[in-house]
Amino acid sequence: MRIEPVPALVAHVAVPGDKSISHRAVLIGAVCEGATGISGFGRSADTEATIAAVRALGVEVVEEDVDVLRVLGVGLEGLRQPDAPIDCGNAGTLMRLLTGLVAGQEGRFELVGDESLSARPMERVAEPLRRMGATVDTTDGHAPVVVEGGAALSAIDYELPVPSAQVKSAVLLAGVQADGRTTVAEPMPTRDHTERLLERSGAPVTRRPTSVTVERGRGELQLTEIEIAGDISSAAPFLVAAAIVPGSAVTVHGVGLNPRRAGLLDVLERMGARIAIYNRRSIGGEPAGDVELRASELVGATVAAAEVPTLVDELPLLAVAACHARGDTVVHGASELRYKESNRLDAIVEELRRIGGHARSTSDGFRIRGVPARLRGGVVDSRGDHRLAMLGAVAGVASREGVELRGGEAVETSFPGFFEVLEQVAPGAVHYPAAS
Numbered sequence: 001m002r003i004e005p006v007p008a009l010v011a012h013v014a015v016p017g018d019k020s021i022s023h024r025a026v027l028i029g030a031v032c033e034g035a036t037g038i039s040g041f042g043r044s045a046d047t048e049a050t051i052a053a054v055r056a057l058g059v060e061v062v063e064e065d066v067d068v069l070r071v072l073g074v075g076l077e078g079l080r081q082p083d084a085p086i087d088c089g090n091a092g093t094l095m096r097l098l099t100g101l102v103a104g105q106e107g108r109f110e111l112v113g114d115e116s117l118s119a120r121p122m123e124r125v126a127e128p129l130r131r132m133g134a135t136v137d138t139t140d141g142h143a144p145v146v147v148e149g150g151a152a153l154s155a156i157d158y159e160l161p162v163p164s165a166q167v168k169s170a171v172l173l174a175g176v177q178a179d180g181r182t183t184v185a186e187p188m189p190t191r192d193h194t195e196r197l198l199e200r201s202g203a204p205v206t207r208r209p210t211s212v213t214v215e216r217g218r219g220e221l222q223l224t225e226i227e228i229a230g231d232i233s234s235a236a237p238f239l240v241a242a243a244i245v246p247g248s249a250v251t252v253h254g255v256g257l258n259p260r261r262a263g264l265l266d267v268l269e270r271m272g273a274r275i276a277i278y279n280r281r282s283i284g285g286e287p288a289g290d291v292e293l294r295a296s297e298l299v300g301a302t303v304a305a306a307e308v309p310t311l312v313d314e315l316p317l318l319a320v321a322a323c324h325a326r327g328d329t330v331v332h333g334a335s336e337l338r339y340k341e342s343n344r345l346d347a348i349v350e351e352l353r354r355i356g357g358h359a360r361s362t363s364d365g366f367r368i369r370g371v372p373a374r375l376r377g378g379v380v381d382s383r384g385d386h387r388l389a390m391l392g393a394v395a396g397v398a399s400r401e402g403v404e405l406r407g408g409e410a411v412e413t414s415f416p417g418f419f420e421v422l423e424q425v426a427p428g429a430v431h432y433p434a435a436s
């Protein structure tokens with residue numbers, strides 16, 4: 001497909017519900033007592049895999065609308081052994097959180113994934129769960145992951161060796177089934193949706209700035225109703241495009257603004273972006289608001305390692321903004337990007353260079369020399385990674401010559417309607433190949 005440049009982006013839009021929270025609402029809802037009504041569910045290939053996974057574990061999920069679900073929870077000990085391996089598709093969050101959730105359940109659980117997911121590290125969740133007494137086998141550190149559940153789990157104190165909300169969440173989900181108090185300490189704050197939802201569902205949760213403790217308590221969770229705010233990671237492409245295309249003004253309504261997720265806005269602000277947030281409110285226990293971004297001249301910025309978890313999925317888009325900003329942008333402490341749906345560190349640098357960006361990788365991140373002018377354009381390959389497809393699309397609307405985007409359908413992983421919303425924000429930008 002081709003993404004053509006547009007003169008300016010002017011629009012008010014909404015984006016689907018947060019993917020991280022959508023996974024968690026279904027997984028935690030599955031082990032609650034009684035029904036959990038979920039509204040604002042972010043439907044995508046990843047989150048549909050989560051619905052299918054809990055169904056395979058004996059949980060009924062009623063799809064009342066595209067974004068409204070009712071999960072009929074079976075209780076903390078009620079999941080049943082599936083008849084076949086559970087296919088997590090492309091979803092790392094599903095595979096890692098589910099490993100923690102089934103670690104204390106009776107039965108054998110085999111989790112498989114697509115080629116990309118099967119190349120991602122899984123020992124990072126298996127290792128702490130084994131310390132809790134679970135039997136978890138990986139295949140040379142990767143999927144398939146096999147959990148032989150049933151043993152009583154015991155609490156651990158665990159320090160995350162890598163900043164990862166998925167690993168933290170896997171340990172916490174096993175922790176609410178274990179005897180004793182499980183504490184996870186994290187060197188840098190990562191997204192805290194699991195602890196927020198567990199707290200909301202009645203589990204004893206103690207939160208400190210750099211650690212979180214959970215315990216089983218009464219052994220009964222209950223969520224009842226949960227509303228999910230728009231995904232800041234899905235709002236990000238439109239906000240970044242508005243920041244760099246002169247004359248633009250885009251407002252994304254009802255976006256989650258959890259401080260552990262909203263680092264992109266902080267960095268863009270440092271770069272000189274004009275950001276306003278209206279109607280600050282709480283949605284499903286998470287801070288949220290309407291985010292307006294108006295184009296302005298940007299300058300380069302430095303992103304410190306401690307900040308990376310707050311914008312980890314937005315770094316490909318930040319890199320596009322950096323190409324358009326005057327001066328250097330340097331991102332430190334981003335080695336984890338190598339283990340995402342693709343090797344995003346290499347991909348960001350290589351794909352941006354192909355379309356005229358001055359990017360190079362460093363030992364633990366990347367450096368971009370920006371020029372306050374449109375990128376040339378050319379070919380961008382998503383490498384099957386949704387965040388890179390979005391990078392290509394944003395670069396396309398902001399470019400001089402447009403972008404031929406290969407593998408654009410990868411957006412389905414997190415945001416199936418992405419190109420429709422892009423066309424709303426940037427009319428005339430999206431061109432599909434003629435049907436043969």
Ligand code: S3P
Nearest residue numbers: 020093163164165166167312313
């Ligand atoms: C996620 C955590 C992050 C993020 C991913 C979603 C989550 O991964 O990149 O897209 O929902 O917990 P890591 O935990 O591997 O950093």
